[in-house]
Amino acid sequence: MNTFHLEVVAPDCTPFCGEAERLLVKTTEGYIEILSNHTDYLATVDTGKAKITVNGKARVASVSGCFLSVKKNNVKLVVNTFEFADEIDLNRALRAKEIAEQMIKEASDKESMAKAQAKLMRAIARISVAKNK
């Protein structure tokens, strides 16, 4: 199968760099799958699931932020957090979810509400990825 060069870049590390066959990510407009020879493309990435297929094997990961860029078969997925399913600490994610729910209850203004919601989204994404690995 045709491949493209995929690089996943996080602020503190590069979780994935190499040839991939497919990449499934959730953009702000919905899920999109990138195959090789995709047209040049830019999108912002939402908190959610990502799936990278290498040699017919799919690896699932939880992703939050920032954007996806495709340029001449070079794909860059720039993220704020990225964890493959087997790297996720499920207990920690469950705890984070509880904290986030508490924060939503206590949120007084729009800003802290948005923060809490984003935190909850991240926790839910992690949990669902970790459970369906």
Next chain:
Amino acid sequence: MGSASLLEIKRSIKSVQSTMQITKAMELVATSKLRRAKERAEQTRPYHKALSEAIDRIRSYEATTGSVFAEQRKDPKTCIIVVAGDRGLAGGFNNNVFRLAASIAEKEGGNCCYLPIGKKAVERFTYEKKEILTDSFVNVSSFGVSKSIALGNTLADYFLKGTIDKAVIVYTEFVSMLSQVPTSSTLLPLSPLENTASGENESSFSDEPLYESSPDEMLKRIVPSYLGGSIYIALCESFAAECGARRTAMNSANKNAEEMLNNLSLGFNRARQAVITQEITEIVSGADAL
């Protein structure tokens, strides 16, 4: 008299020795921390590069000359982010940053507020009674990715609301083990795009890409992360520089201590000899008197 000065010299030798133990330990700690900090600083570069590339890419195709983030406002209220250390004993590390921050504040003309990062910076600007946006970033070493990105979001928010019109970050760049240079860079507004001869170099984008959402929307989402990334890089650099500066400072402290010890032990030996000589003369003259 002789034995009193002997004791005194002995005491100062001991105190120098114990100080030297501390400075030696600090040098070792700084060296090992430095190695890790340097690696961390290197690892953040790809992220930052990817983000700034994307921003340039979007902006180069926008019909208008720029986005809201590139707006140059008149009489700007400047937010100066000052990244310093948590602790002293690092030579001129903290002071050099503050000096640069002060000169920038002067250039911007009075209308400034500060966002200090690191205990020393917070202390300094509270003491000077400057306008501080927030003093909650006391601990540099615990300042991770998520905090940087949160701070980037806050900054972008402030900028859009008009609370601040300009954001400058002042930090120390890690050049090498021996040289750390305080530098500053303007985060907001985004610098105007350079009109390089497009199509010639490989990094220029010849075809307009497909956008998922409008370019402006995308910039609104990317720019906060870009700011966060820039802040994170500055922090990593600054931390590496702090370790470097401390290492150098402690190294010279060690050398000084060694020199002092040499002088003191020389003095000690002389004093001891003088005491012995005096005792012998006393005994001899005592025997003569008999």
